[in-house]
Amino acid sequence: MLALEGICLRVEEGEFVSIMGSSGSGKSTMMNILGCLDKPTSGRYLLDNIDVSKMNDNQLSEIRNKKIGFVFQSFNLLPKLTSIENVELPMIYGGVSASERRKRAIEALDIVGLTHRMTHKPNELSGGQRQRVAIARAIAGNPSIILADEPTGNLDSKSTIEIIEIFQKLNADGATIVMVTHEPDVAMYTKRIVTFKDGHLISDKPVENPMIANSLGGVVS
Ligand SMILES: Nc1ncnc2c1ncn2[C@@H]1O[C@H](COP(=O)(O)OP(=O)(O)OP(=O)(O)O)[C@@H](O)[C@H]1O
Numbered sequence: 676m677l678a679l680e681g682i683c684l685r686v687e688e689g690e691f692v693s694i695m696g697s698s699g700s701g702k703s704t705m706m707n708i709l710g711c712l713d714k715p716t717s718g719r720y721l722l723d724n725i726d727v728s729k730m731n732d733n734q735l736s737e738i739r740n741k742k743i744g745f746v747f748q749s750f751n752l753l754p755k756l757t758s759i760e761n762v763e764l765p766m767i768y769g770g771v772s773a774s775e776r777r778k779r780a781i782e783a784l785d786i787v788g789l790t791h792r793m794t795h796k797p798n799e800l801s802g803g804q805r806q807r808v809a810i811a812r813a814i815a816g817n818p819s820i821i822l823a824d825e826p827t828g829n830l831d832s833k834s835t836i837e838i839i840e841i842f843q844k845l846n847a848d849g850a851t852i853v854m855v856t857h858e859p860d861v862a863m864y865t866k867r868i869v870t871f872k873d874g875h876l877i878s879d880k881p882v883e884n885p886m887i888a889n890s891l892g893g894v895v896s
């Protein structure tokens with residue numbers, strides 16, 4: 676059985692797309708392909724006009740490092756490291772110098788509003804704060820694409836709005852974002868909704884007037 680079949684999806688620079696669909700419909704499989712974590716068994720994936728489906732693992736990891744930031748439902752922070760150390764970690768693998776790593780990590784934590792929690796470890800942070808650290812980690816390498824697989828799946832409505840607000844700001848500043856969500860309310864904050872079913876893309880619609888997240892004001896119903 677194929678996890679995805681006959682999918683044709685084109686995402687332009689600067690879009691904010693949500694992927695919806697029931698469990699097992701192929702959303703994460705799609706994200707793994709978009710993020711160069713998996714290669715399609717057949718078909719092509721062009722990223723910035725380069726066919727990445729033929730690249731080897733080293734080339735793929737280089738592209739991931741340069742262009743893509745990942746955010747996951749379960750945060751995936753290392754428990755023994757502080758916020759700033761978690762944010763710096765991928766840059767160590769990316770060969771960024773220590774002083775530059777520190778500078779970029781502080782900038783990224785500032786964007787997500789967490790400079791006052793830099794030396795806290797994940798178990799000293801709320802779920803929403805952990806996800807903000809994870810977003811800081813994703814953006815510290817200055818990727819052009821952010822891939823988020825159910826980033827608000829474990830969060831309450833207040834934290835959800837805070838996360839969406841950060842994504843909307845990053846998108847306004849030029850990042851291309853693809854986000855999986857199970858919640859129709861959350862998808863209404865994006866600019867386009869793509870729906871999967873049984874490995875097929877069954878709907879692809881723009882959101883006419885995306886909601887604007889304001890963590891100081893409204894909450895998701
Ligand atoms: N590593 C794997 N090996 C084999 N089959 C897999 C693997 N991962 C996922 N699948 C299958 O591929 C299909 C799509 O799975 P995928 O994880 O992409 O779904 P999903 O839409 O992300 O679901 P969920 O909402 O539960 O996260 C499912 O039928 C699943 O069982």
Ligand SMILES: [Mg+2]
Pocket residue numbers: 702703704824
């Ligand atoms: Mg999934």
